[in-house]
Amino acid sequence: MTDIFDRAQELEQLQRDAALANRSQMPAGPSYSHCEDCGDDIPAARQLAAPGCHRCIACQQAHERGRA
Numbered sequence: 107m108t109d110i111f112d113r114a115q116e117l118e119q120l121q122r123d124a125a126l127a128n129r130s131q132m133p134a135g136p137s138y139s140h141c142e143d144c145g146d147d148i149p150a151a152r153q154l155a156a157p158g159c160h161r162c163i164a165c166q167q168a169h170e171r172g173r174a
């Protein structure tokens with residue numbers, strides 16, 4: 107039953123990405139089709155929600171959490 111929660115968390119992250127992208131109005135390059143960290147596919151929904159994203163959600167969260 108964890109799939110539903112994973113899904114909800116993913117959607118929430120997508121919406122946060124979109125909000126951040128809108129707010130900062132950074133010039134967004136093309137999204138990567140694969141995560142630059144782990145090489146996993148980046149879902150099309152995420153590419154649309156976060157134009158210019160280079161990482162999958164898991165790697166992006168890890169990247170934002172600690173830059174060490």
Ligand SMILES: [Zn+2]
Pocket residue numbers: 141142143144145146161162163164165166
């Ligand atoms: Zn990744």
